[in-house]
Amino acid sequence: GAGVSQSPSNKVTEKGKDVELRCDPISGHTALYWYRQSLGQGLEFLIYFQGNSAPDKSGLPSDRFSAERTGGSVSTLTIQRTQQEDSAVYLCASSLERQYYGYTFGSGTRLTVV
Amino acid sequence: SQQGEEDPQALSIQEGENATMNCSYKTSINNLQWYRQNSGRGLVHLILIRSNEREKHSGRLRVTLDTSKKSSSLLITASRAADTASYFCATVPGGTSGSRLTFGEGTQLTVNP
Numbered sequence: 001g002a003g004v005s006q007s008p009s010n011k012v013t014e015k016g017k018d019v020e021l022r023c024d025p026i027s028g029h030t031a032l033y034w035y036r037q038s039l040g041q042g043l044e045f046l047i048y049f050q051g052n053s054a055p056d057k058s059g060l061p062s063d064r065f066s067a068e069r070t071g072g073s074v075s076t077l078t079i080q081r082t083q084q085e086d087s088a089v090y091l092c093a094s095s096l097e098r099q100y101y102g103y104t105f106g107s108g109t110r111l112t113v114v
Numbered sequence: 115s116q117q118g119e120e121d122p123q124a125l126s127i128q129e130g131e132n133a134t135m136n137c138s139y140k141t142s143i144n145n146l147q148w149y150r151q152n153s154g155r156g157l158v159h160l161i162l163i164r165s166n167e168r169e170k171h172s173g174r175l176r177v178t179l180d181t182s183k184k185s186s187s188l189l190i191t192a193s194r195a196a197d198t199a200s201y202f203c204a205t206v207p208g209g210t211s212g213s214r215l216t217f218g219e220g221t222q223l224t225v226n227p
Contacts, residue, residue, distance in 0.1 A: 004156075033214060042202065043157075043217040056214065091156065102147055102159030103215060 002026075004106035006092050012112045013082055021077045021109045025094030032075050033095075033103065034067060036088040043091065049075065082113045120203055120221040128226050133190040135221040137203030138183075144206045146179055147215065148188050151200045160188075160201075165208065193225045 005024040013019050025032050034046040045059035049069040060066070064082075069075040079086055089110050093103035121136045137146070145164045149157040163170045163179045163186065170177050176189040190197055200222050204215040 035217075042219040043204075045214055045216065048214045089155065093157075102149075102162050103157075104159065105149075105156040107156040 004092055004094055004104050006090075006106035006109050008109060009107060010110045010112075012114060015084060015113055016081055018078065018080045019082055019111065021079075021090050021092075021111070023075045023077070023092030023094075023106060025073065025075070025092070026104055027073075029094035029096055029104070030072070031095045032069055033093045034075070034077050035091045035093070037091060037108075038088045046077070046090075079111075082111075084113050087111055087113045120201070120218045122221060123219070124222045124224070126224040126226065127193060129193060129195055131193055131225075133193050133197070133223055133225070135188045135201050135203075135223070137186045137188070137218060139186075139203075139205050140184065141205075142208035143181070144208045146177075146186050147204045147206070148175075148177060148186075149202045149204060149217075151202065151220070157202065190223075193223075195225050195227045198223060198225045 004026055007022045011019055030051045032049045035043040036046055037043050047060055047067045048056040064080045067077045089108040091105055091108045093105045095101045095103045119138050125133060127133050143165050145162055147162045148160045150160055151157045161170055161172050161175055161177050163177050165181055168179055174191045179186045200220040202217050202220045204217045206215055
């Protein structure tokens with residue numbers, strides 16, 4: 001597609017439930033990133049995929065968070081046993097190649113844990 | 115901790131005036147990028163400046179980079195109400211530290227008609 005697509009755009013879930021957030025990057029973009037943003041804050045890095053290399057998971061806040069990228073394209077971020085502090089906007093971005101290109105962001109998924 | 119720190123945190127100006135936002139960072143960089151965010155959702159890439167560049171222009175945007183001071187500035191000339199948004203600087207580390215962007219906390223710009 002023309003841009004990075006994220007779904008759902010909004011998700012309300014009960015504390016303790018698992019959620020899956022999906023990201024469809026721009027076709028041909030080899031790098032894919034997940035960030036989250038709490039209200040009024042900057043972006044917090046979560047995980048980074050680059051081609052067939054092992055992902056950089058260093059930003060995942062706990063073992064309840066995991067992500068995969070299938071076939072070098074679509075990515076799914078899974079949060080298990082959600083907590084209220086997980087409430088945030090989760091943003092996905094993709095880029096052509098490392099370092100010298102800007103990221104294209106999706107519109108994000110607003111997650112609310114009640 | 116955030117690599118980039120924007121200054122000021124909030125800026126309110128009148129339409130037609132220029133807006134200047136500053137960004138400081140701590141470690142060596144490969145490049146620095148500026149993004150705009152409307153309504154707390156997706157970010158839009160504005161401009162990228164490499165570590166060996168000192169100034170870049172794009173339309174009404176002018177970005178400078180001073181690697182000796184580890185700082186950058188974003189100037190928006192002849193501002194419009196539609197420029198109202200949050201602006202973030204983000205850095206890509208130098209060397210082989212990977213290419214992920216580290217974002218600052220952002221500057222909230224309000225342009226009053």
